[in-house]
Amino acid sequence: FSGLNNLRDITVSADYSALCGYTERDLETVFAPEVEGLDREEIRRWYNGYNWTGESVYNPFDVLLLFQERQFHAWWFETGTPTFLVDILTQRGFFTPDLAHLRADEGLLSTFDVDHIANEALLWQAGYLTLAGSRRTGARLEYRLAYPNLEVESALNDSLAKALIGQPSLASALTGRLYDLLVAGKPAALHAHLDALFAAIPHQWHLKTPIAQY
Known part of the structure; x- marks a missing residue:
């Protein structure tokens, strides 16, 4: 009986869920002066949500940079572009929704x-999905996974869109145009924009690219 072969894995232990992040109480007490002047709900929407079956926590790196810069940004995501992850998902034809x-x-x-x-x-x-719930079916334990917060959801999908389109500047322009039309509430223009996107895909493209996998 070796101790090294019987270590306790606390990854999804509710007792240790808040071990590696800032809690709501931390922001209310320890960081009360820094939080002043910032929208608490926006902080929660952008950087909270990491969960390991217990209390959800904030990303410490994001929170500290938010307090310093006073603006919401994908601070953690930009510390390292997940090229390896994006390449695997695109190669496998993963359905991003x-x-x-x-x-x-x-x-x-x-x-x-x-x-x-x-x-x-x-x-x-890799930290791009977190535990959002669980259920037991007989002897099987199943977890539900989801984005932890807005930072990860928006930044990861932006990286995937740029990889799939192949031209980062074009991807940004198309995304910006789509957002503007949605905000302006112009369904006809939105329909035309989507039509143009689909029409731009060559009908025989699948012969030379992995699009046939999608």
Whole structure:
């Protein structure tokens, strides 16, 4: 009986869920002076949401930079572009809308073989998805995965869009145009914009690119 073979894994232990982040109480007490003047709901929407079956926590890196710069930004995401992750998801033809509501069992999430790791496990272990709930069906424990917050959701989808389009500047322009039309409430113009996007895809493109996988 070796102790090293019987370590306790506290990754999804509710007792330690707040071990590596700032809690709501931390912001209310320790960081009360820094929080003053900032929208608490926006702080929560941007940087809270990381959860390991217990109390949700804020990303410390984001929070500290927010207090210093006084503006909401994808601080943590930009510390390292997830090129490896984006490449894998695009190569596998992953359906990105599923990122908001994936499910995985506990065995899948503990996979560490990079060459054969499931998308769900990779995204969770890299910090781009978090635990949003769980349920037990017989002897099987299943977790529901979701984006932790607005920072990760917007920044990851932006990176995926640029990778799929292949031209970052064009992706930014198309995204900006789409946003403007939605905010302006112009359904006819939005319809024309979407039509143009789909019309720009060559009908035989699948012969030379992985688009046939989608």
